[in-house]
Amino acid sequence: QFPEIQRSRLESCIVEVLMCRQRARNSLGHVFVGQIRELVSGLQHDSAARVVIFRSLVPRVFCAGADLKERAQMSNSEAELFVHGLRSLMNEIAALPMPTIAAVDGFALGGGLELALACDLRTMAYTAQVGLIETTRGLLPGAGGSQRLPRAVGFAKAKELIFTGRHVGGQEALELGLVNRAVPQNESGDAAHREALNLAREILPQAPVAVRMAKAAINRGIEVDIASGMAIEGMCYARVIPTRDRQEGMAAFIEKRTPRYTGE
Incomplete structure (x- = not known):
């Protein structure tokens, strides 16, 4: 079938x-x-x-x-x-x-x-x-x-x-x-x-981990009060700080080139 x-x-x-x-x-x-x-x-x-x-x-x-x-x-x-x-x-x-x-x-x-x-x-x-x-x-x-x-x-x-x-x-x-x-x-x-x-x-050109964390922050935050939402945003932000993509984004900005994100 x-x-x-x-x-x-x-x-x-x-x-x-x-x-x-x-x-x-x-x-x-x-x-x-x-x-x-x-x-x-x-x-x-x-x-x-x-x-x-x-x-x-x-x-x-x-x-x-x-x-x-x-x-x-x-x-x-x-x-x-x-x-x-x-x-x-x-x-x-x-x-x-x-x-x-x-x-x-x-x-x-x-x-x-x-x-x-x-x-x-x-x-x-x-x-x-x-x-x-x-x-x-x-x-x-x-x-x-x-x-x-x-x-x-x-x-x-x-x-x-x-x-x-x-x-x-x-x-x-x-x-x-x-x-x-x-x-x-x-x-x-x-x-x-x-x-x-x-x-x-x-x-697609945006950093995959950042996009996923942004989705999580929005979806979870919309269901709670603003103070709790800010805490959720902080936790999601902390997840992207150690990523290679964040480092690549900063390097691309400084070097005036398009970033090459890998989702890591």
């Missing part, structure tokens, strides 16, 4: 997670979720991966959310257990040490938007549509959406989008701060992916 999730490495330092559950529009079924979890677990300790991009190989779809056909066969307790597992998967994606980018070239609904929200950065085609539609199905976002969307766009707007289940396109998503970059769709249907690659290539 053709795998529903594939991994591809570009330019040695960019890893792509390729979603290709064609018939079910990348909906989050048991097998599909299990394959993502296995791949994400392998990325946790991949020191060569400096940026990870999540993208779809299914035209006009990023991820359609829950697999409702599977969900309909579950008992209440089975459904609750599955969603708990889905929530933990999104947390694992959010906790990856390197920057992650979701390239949204098509629909990202419900759990599909929750997957994009679990990434650090998002690019989106103007023609794509995103939304947390769970209330239209008698549910609420259960894989992190009720927590990550308010942190991305503010509480009042997040409540409006979740209460109404409304979709938004790329332009509105950009204005809301839901995505970092929105671009016109191209003939090949991969404009957001190309913009994600542009963004990744802007990150």
Whole structure:
């Protein structure tokens, strides 16, 4: 059987997670979720991966959310257990040490938007549509959406989008701060992916340990008071002081040349 999730490495330092559950529009079924979890677990300790991009190989779809056909066969307790597992998967994606980018070239609904929200950065085609539609199905976002969307766009707007289940396109998503970059769709249907690659290539020249520590400082600090956040920043800063990359950065500045970072 053709795998529903594939991994591809570009330019040695960019890893792509390729979603290709064609018939079910990348909906989050048991097998599909299990394959993502296995791949994400392998990325946790991949020191060569400096940026990870999540993208779809299914035209006009990023991820359609829950697999409702599977969900309909579950008992209440089975459904609750599955969603708990889905929530933990999104947390694992959010906790990856390197920057992650979701390239949204098509629909990202419900759990599909929750997957994009679990990434650090998002690019989106103007023609794509995103939304947390769970209330239209008698549910609420259960894989992190009720927590990550308010942190991305503010509480009042997040409540409006979740209460109404409304979709938004790329332009509105950009204005809301839901995505970092929105671009016109191209003939090949991969404009957001190309913009994600542009963004990744802007990150690659920077010191890898510093970027990872910056991510850790931001992610941990946002959850605590400012004084505790300052302490977290201090601990992360202390991690980069003894690195060879810091010495290389200083030497390159003095010698007026481009630094050559190795991640050490």
